Amino acid sequence: MKYDTIIIGGGLSGLVCGISLAKRGSKCVIVSAGQNALNFSSGTFGLLSRLPDGRQITSPLEAIGELDENHPYRIIGEDKISEYAGMTAGFFEECGIKLHGNNDANGYVVTPTGDYKPAWLAMEDITIFPEKQEKIGEKVLVVNFKGYLDFNSAFVANAFEKSGSSCRMETVSLEATERLRRNPTEMRAVNIARVLDNESVLSEFAEAVKKLIKDEDVVVLPAVFGLNNAASLDILKNNIGVKTLFVGTMPPSIPGVRTQMLLKRAFEGAGGTFLMGDEVTGGEISGHRVLNVKTVNLGEVMLEADNFVLSSGNFFSKGLIASPEKVYEPVFDLDVDYLKDRSLWYDQDFFRKQDYMGFGVKVDSSLHALKGGDAIDNLYVTGSILAGTNQLYEGCGAGVAIFSAFYVADSISGKKEN
Amino acid sequence: MNMQEKNESANNFEQCIKCTICTAYCPVVPVNPIFPGPKQAGPDGERLRLKSSYFFDDALKYCMNCKRCDVSCPSGVKISDIIQSARIKYGRHKPKLRDMMLASTDLVGTLARPFAPIVNSTISTKPVKAILDGVMAIDHRRMFPKYAGRSFESWFRKEAGPLQSSFRNQISYFHGCYVNYNYPQLGKDFVKVMNAIGFGVNLLDHEKCCGVAMISNGMMSSAKKHAVHNVKVLKKAADTTRKILATSSTCTLTIRDEYPNLLKVDNSDVRNDMEIVTKFIYPLVAEGKVKLVFKKGYKAKVAYHVPCHMERLGWGIFSAALLKMIPGIEFTMLDSNCCGIAGTYGFKKENYEASQAIGKPLFDQINGIDPDFVTSDCETCKWQIEMSTKYQVKHPISILAEALDLEATAKLNK
Numbered sequence: 001m002k003y004d005t006i007i008i009g010g011g012l013s014g015l016v017c018g019i020s021l022a023k024r025g026s027k028c029v030i031v032s033a034g035q036n037a038l039n040f041s042s043g044t045f046g047l048l049s050r051l052p053d054g055r056q057i058t059s060p061l062e063a064i065g066e067l068d069e070n071h072p073y074r075i076i077g078e079d080k081i082s083e084y085a086g087m088t089a090g091f092f093e094e095c096g097i098k099l100h101g102n103n104d105a106n107g108y109v110v111t112p113t114g115d116y117k118p119a120w121l122a123m124e125d126i127t128i129f130p131e132k133q134e135k136i137g138e139k140v141l142v143v144n145f146k147g148y149l150d151f152n153s154a155f156v157a158n159a160f161e162k163s164g165s166s167c168r169m170e171t172v173s174l175e176a177t178e179r180l181r182r183n184p185t186e187m188r189a190v191n192i193a194r195v196l197d198n199e200s201v202l203s204e205f206a207e208a209v210k211k212l213i214k215d216e217d218v219v220v221l222p223a224v225f226g227l228n229n230a231a232s233l234d235i236l237k238n239n240i241g242v243k244t245l246f247v248g249t250m251p252p253s254i255p256g257v258r259t260q261m262l263l264k265r266a267f268e269g270a271g272g273t274f275l276m277g278d279e280v281t282g283g284e285i286s287g288h289r290v291l292n293v294k295t296v297n298l299g300e301v302m303l304e305a306d307n308f309v310l311s312s313g314n315f316f317s318k319g320l321i322a323s324p325e326k327v328y329e330p331v332f333d334l335d336v337d338y339l340k341d342r343s344l345w346y347d348q349d350f351f352r353k354q355d356y357m358g359f360g361v362k363v364d365s366s367l368h369a370l371k372g373g374d375a376i377d378n379l380y381v382t383g384s385i386l387a388g389t390n391q392l393y394e395g396c397g398a399g400v401a402i403f404s405a406f407y408v409a410d411s412i413s414g415k416k417e418n
Numbered sequence: 419m420n421m422q423e424k425n426e427s428a429n430n431f432e433q434c435i436k437c438t439i440c441t442a443y444c445p446v447v448p449v450n451p452i453f454p455g456p457k458q459a460g461p462d463g464e465r466l467r468l469k470s471s472y473f474f475d476d477a478l479k480y481c482m483n484c485k486r487c488d489v490s491c492p493s494g495v496k497i498s499d500i501i502q503s504a505r506i507k508y509g510r511h512k513p514k515l516r517d518m519m520l521a522s523t524d525l526v527g528t529l530a531r532p533f534a535p536i537v538n539s540t541i542s543t544k545p546v547k548a549i550l551d552g553v554m555a556i557d558h559r560r561m562f563p564k565y566a567g568r569s570f571e572s573w574f575r576k577e578a579g580p581l582q583s584s585f586r587n588q589i590s591y592f593h594g595c596y597v598n599y600n601y602p603q604l605g606k607d608f609v610k611v612m613n614a615i616g617f618g619v620n621l622l623d624h625e626k627c628c629g630v631a632m633i634s635n636g637m638m639s640s641a642k643k644h645a646v647h648n649v650k651v652l653k654k655a656a657d658t659t660r661k662i663l664a665t666s667s668t669c670t671l672t673i674r675d676e677y678p679n680l681l682k683v684d685n686s687d688v689r690n691d692m693e694i695v696t697k698f699i700y701p702l703v704a705e706g707k708v709k710l711v712f713k714k715g716y717k718a719k720v721a722y723h724v725p726c727h728m729e730r731l732g733w734g735i736f737s738a739a740l741l742k743m744i745p746g747i748e749f750t751m752l753d754s755n756c757c758g759i760a761g762t763y764g765f766k767k768e769n770y771e772a773s774q775a776i777g778k779p780l781f782d783q784i785n786g787i788d789p790d791f792v793t794s795d796c797e798t799c800k801w802q803i804e805m806s807t808k809y810q811v812k813h814p815i816s817i818l819a820e821a822l823d824l825e826a827t828a829k830l831n832k
Contacts, residue, residue: 001735002704029735034492035439179451183458190441191455194448227442252438268751276754277489278732297732299690301701317492 003029003273005412006293006305008280008331009319011036013383013401014311015263019095020409022270029303030272031295033279036317037384038263041256043126043223043248044109044119045099045402047085048073049395059105060120060399061085070388072400075365076407084403089121095266097259098124098230108132110247112222114155118395123255124230125223127245133163136245137218140165143209144222145192146173147181150250151222160220170212176201193227193254202232206239219244224254228261280331283308288377290332307412310334310361310369311383311405319385320359327359332379335362335370337387353393360387367408380408429496429503429679434461440487440497445756446480449775453480456487459504460497467504474508480769481505482760482776483634484726485671499679502633506680509636516555517635520762524595524627534565557770561805563600563797570602574621578609585618586832590655590662592692594669595627596797607819608665608695614824615699615708616831620659622651628669631762633680645683648673652688662688663695665815667728667795668761670694674731694728694795696737696814703743711826712745719748720817721789723780723803725796726756737795737814744821750787755780759802774806781806793817 005021007014010032018028048060048067057063064078073081085103092099101107101121107128108116122128129136140160144153157167176195180187196202202225209219223246226232237244248255264274275295283293284302292302312319312331321330322345327338338359339345345356361369361381368375382404384391391397427433440456441447447455454463459478466473478501487497513521551558570593582588589612597605609619626648629641652673655662664670673692677683702708720741724734742749758777763769784792784807792803792811800811812820 001701001739034494035490036492039439039442039492040437176451183454183462185436185462186438186441186455186458188438188441190438191447194441197448252442257439257442265753273735273738275732275735277491277730279494295732299693301697 001029001298001301001303003027003303003305005029005307005309006031006303007309007311008293009036009311009313009317009383010264010274010276011311011313011317011383011401012038012263012398013405014309015260015267016091016402017309017311017382017405017409018267018272019091019263019270020406021412022267022272024409024413026413028267028272029275029305030267031275031278031280031293031303033318034277035260037313038260039253039257040251041253041259042109042111042117043123043253043255044117044128045088045101045121045398046118046395047103047106047120047399049106049118050393052390052394056118057106061103068388072367072386072388072404073396075363075367075388076403080407081399081403084406085399087406088402096262100124101128102130105130108134110156110159112151112155112248112250114152114157114159116159120399123259125226125233125246125255126248135164136160137165137216137243139216140167140218140220141213141216142167142169142220143212144169144171145177145187145224146171147177147184147187148192148222148224149187150189151224151247156220156247165218168214168216172205172208172212174201174204174208176204188252189222189224189249189254190227190252190257192224196225196232197227197229199235202235203239206236209240213240213242217242221246222249223247224249227254227258230258280312283332285332285371285376288374290376290379293331306378307415308379309408309412310379310381310385312385314357314360314384320361322356327356329361329385332369332371332376334381335373336360337362353390355390357392358387358390360389361385362387366411367404380411382408429499430494431461431464431500433493434495435493436462437492439492440490443486443490445484445486445758445776446482446772449772450480452477456481456497456501460487460500461495464500464504467508471508474504474510476511478505479509480772482756482763484756484760485730486726486756489730496679502680505636506633506638511636513636514555516766517762518637520556520765521631521635521637522627522640524599528599534567538564551767555767556765557767559770560765561801563596563801565599566602568602570598570605571621573602573606574609574619578606578619579621581613582618582620585613585616587617588620588659589617589698590620590622590659592622592625592628592652592662592664592669592673594664594666594797597665601797604665604813604816607813607816608663610819610824611699611815611822612663612695614822614827614831615702615710616828620655622655622662625651628672629681630668630672630676633672633676634761634763638681642681642683645673645677645681645685649677649683649685649688652685652692656688656691660691661698662692663698664692665695665795665813666797667694667725667731667733668798671727671731694731694733694736696740696795697733700736700740703740709827709830710743711823711830712821713823715746716744716821717746718817718821719750719787719790721750721752721784721787721792722814723752723757723792723794723799723811724754725794725799726760728795729754737793741793741814741817744817747821750789752780752783755783757799757802759798761798764798764802773802777802777806784809
């Protein structure tokens with residue numbers, strides 16, 4: 001099977017790259033081994049919130065010059081990063097995904113454990129506050145589903161109390177959600193969201209919330225609505241009648257699952273082919289070029305293309321594998337930047353910076369992958385598999401995923417034009 | 419010693435991180451609240467079942483085995499195999515007479531086919547449907563596939579068989595029960611197309627039903643007998659023609675994957691030689707080894723539905739690519755949705771409502787597109803879509819047979 005570009009990995013980065021290319025008329029295929037980390041997203045995108053030395057950042061675009069030279073942002077270049085940051089919300093809007101936030105200064109979101117976390121953009125469910133601990137109202141009613149443990153009302157209420165609101169907590173129990181509790185481990189965001197995709201259950205829930213309101217001016221709910229259609233959010237807001245905010249839950253993430261579905265639809269709508277549940281097992285490299293890749297499902301039929309993009313993710317998505325002796329990239333065995341001494345990979349204190357999260361595939365100045373020190377001319381690397389950044393620590397995972405995807409899509413289409 | 423390598427569990431069950439993403443893609447969850455969902459029915463429940471069979475939940479029977487959970491799993495857990503294996507291992511209910519009848523497609527086919535005109539007309543009458551519904555719990559709203567007057571095998575032996583040895587290349591054909599008893603035309607279209615591209619068709623040394631309906635109705639020992647027999651005759655075919663092609667995505671998936679995974683029948687000698695016809699033809703055309711000539715003026719607006727098992731095989735791209743090559747085809751890829759029938763599942767009275775609710779988004783999309791006809795690689799998807807919409811469903815091979823200038827194509831591929 002012959003394509004213009006083959007993208008390995010169907011997460012945020014692979015999809016953004018695929019959509020950008022497909023919209024410019026390129027014949028693309030994405031091979032995705034199951035669902036990806038977008039489904040576990042907090043509902044927010046980070047651009048940069050902390051430097052590797054630990055300094056907090058409020059204006060991310062201004063701080064890019066302070067990053068190391070091998071950071072993907074520095075490789076792409078400050079000007080390009082600003083340009084891409086300006087394009088991002090519009091790009092997602094065209095895919096049917098509303099993002100809000102500010103490129104010039106990080107805002108804050110409340111996490112399900114009641115902390116304020118910096119964020120660049122948020123999906124429409126998630127409320128983003130310009131200031132940390134901004135007061136959202138005088139009296140806040142935090143409502144949860146009875147038995148739902150991935151959203152802790154007390155933690156969330158605590159966050160809003162710190163900002164000066166007085167909070168009351170209530171739970172709602174509907175016949176449809178009670179049924180889920182038959183299996184205690186099934187009282188999860190996706191299950192609740194699927195039940196509430198039913199319009200009559202959704203209005204039943206809104207009525208139940210309305211009855212609980214005494215003199216509160218704000219209602220806070222877990223973001224478990226609108227798995228297939230964000231319209232549920234507005235229906236709910238209108239039916240409840242007072243200002244209603246949503247706070248993200250522990251994974252899985254309903255805004256994240258919905259975003260993944262919409263991006264996939266946009267990719268296919270632009271003419272792309274998405275191979276879900278298949279896995280690239282290896283590729284043939286000759287000279288400085290990848291000729292083809294093999295997948296589990298296609299067997300002896302090779303996928304051939306002019307260009308290849310590796311967006312296969314980090315350890316979680318098996319883009320990188322850690323064995324007791326080494327860290328390696330399983331598809332092409334590319335050069336991986338990692339610490340040889342295994343005892344330095346992680347800190348015993350779980351909440352501190354974990355260096356293994358900074359391991360990744362080495363690239364040249366065009367994001368070409370390196371193998372044996374040499375660049376492969378038609379193999380690009382994007383997203384969380386890139387070396388040079390600890391994305392979790394620096395709060396730049398989405399930015400790296402999106403901007404590297406834009407950059408590679410530009411390089412590939414530029415190459416064609418020349 | 420590498421402990422990581424020694425830590426692999428059956429069907430990758432220990433890789434489950436309880437993320438619940440499979441639940442977002444299960445078609446049964448939103449329509450049937452009794453079904454506990456793929457994670458609970460699969461790897462989560464398995465932890466408990468390993469302790470005691472007491473924890474086996476009879477509601478696992480509501481799983482359609484569409485395998486969409488496997489396709490979505492980020493961790494490579496074979497969720498549907500865990501669920502089906504649990505039903506096999508712990509299922510307490512013996513299959514009912516109804517289940518045995520629905521499952522024994524080749525036995526019932528052999529008995530019914532000679533009386534096809536009588537069977538076809540009586541089975542669709544109200545009193546018979548009422549009996550089937552009341553006594554057998556086969557839903558009265560369900561339309562039955564018709565039986566053919568003459569089986570595909572009998573047609574092939576007499577009409578097409580003697581001509582096949584004249585072709586330079588040879589393949590074998592696993593036609594399945596549906597082609598043989600209900601719709602020989604698809605088999606005839608297959609022979610036409612294969613002959614036109616220069617391949618002679620051989621039948622197996624007596625194939626049996628692949629056994630998928632037996633597996634889903636708990637008739638494991640019969641299914642296993644069929645599997646052992648089929649692997650034997652497939653091996654014999656593979657030794658002479660190498661490739662064995664099929665027109666049914668479900669038969670293909672069952673023989674390739676369910677035999678080793680669920681029935682524990684070793685098929686390693688033949689697994690890679692068995693594939694669906696479009697996966698065989700498209701690469702030959704793309705590489706220029708086979709040339710196609712299409713009729714002038716052929717026009718059709720077609721919507722392609724990828725059956726769940728085709729989705730699991732990952733081969734929908736081949737049927738789509740082949741159809742898109744036909745000049746004059748206006749092609750739409752339908753969204754990835756289950757049609758709801760899942761073989762014999764949708765025939766059962768207790769599943770009828772759920773089955774139709776699952777298929778609704780697909781039916782709505784088809785109605786919105788208003789194609790000349792729908793195309794799909796699965797026979798039960800065909801019954802479901804034809805019953806639930808006003809559109810006819812054709813197999814991609816039948817469309818190819820219609821659109822090709824067979825004589826001109828044959829000349830180029832001698």
